[in-house]
Amino acid sequence: MIMNVLTGFAAAAMLILAGYLFGVKQGYQTREKLRKKLSEQEDLKIDTLLRQSEALHRVIEPLAKWDEQVDKLRNEIKQMQSTILHHDQVALELTGLQTGSGNRDDLAILMNEIAEKAHFEAVLLSDENGLPLVASSNAKNLDRIAAIASFVVIFGDRISRDDPAVFPVSFLVRDTTNRDILCRILQAGKQRLVLTAVSSQLQLTPTALDPTLGKVIDLLSPKTERNTNDTDQ
Numbered sequence: 001m002i003m004n005v006l007t008g009f010a011a012a013a014m015l016i017l018a019g020y021l022f023g024v025k026q027g028y029q030t031r032e033k034l035r036k037k038l039s040e041q042e043d044l045k046i047d048t049l050l051r052q053s054e055a056l057h058r059v060i061e062p063l064a065k066w067d068e069q070v071d072k073l074r075n076e077i078k079q080m081q082s083t084i085l086h087h088d089q090v091a092l093e094l095t096g097l098q099t100g101s102g103n104r105d106d107l108a109i110l111m112n113e114i115a116e117k118a119h120f121e122a123v124l125l126s127d128e129n130g131l132p133l134v135a136s137s138n139a140k141n142l143d144r145i146a147a148i149a150s151f152v153v154i155f156g157d158r159i160s161r162d163d164p165a166v167f168p169v170s171f172l173v174r175d176t177t178n179r180d181i182l183c184r185i186l187q188a189g190k191q192r193l194v195l196t197a198v199s200s201q202l203q204l205t206p207t208a209l210d211p212t213l214g215k216v217i218d219l220l221s222p223k224t225e226r227n228t229n230d231t232d233q
Contacts (some may be wrong), residue, residue, distance in 0.1 A: 093117040094211040107219050111136040114197070114212055121179070122198040125216065127191065128153045145181070148173060149194035152183045170206040180204040186213050188220040
């Protein structure tokens, strides 16, 4: 009798244990299936996000390049504006230069003032044959500058050979050291002269020296002629 009872209890325990183990196994399998499903869903989400990111990058990349171009253009415009303002400022200062007592001796003073106000490395007045007449005190290599001035006169004569009415009066040259050399041809009485400026700081324009021409011509004119002109005015 007791053995039967014990056997029953043992059988019941075995059934309970077997059920528990089965439940544990089923739970594990269920969790694995759920984990696998969640992992697949996460992978799908990641793939979707990657595709969206790539698509967004394809859209943004041209916009980023456009922004770079806009920034580059904006900087170029600012630089151009700064250059124009500087040119205007230099022109204003050159227009306001004083010629002193009006003697030829003041030409050297005028050359120095032009060089100082416009930050030129050299200012030279030469005749059409390349002979230096007067230069700023900071000028170097005068023969080289005068040779360039003489060349532009010859070049201008060749250009206007068929039509003398069309004569170039301004030449702008840049050398291998990135220096601008501006030669402005002017007529002072019967003399044909060249006013030359050299600059490495400012990009010159063909008209940069024009505000000074009247003062140079005035100093080169005979004093009696100037007095006559003043009386007539």
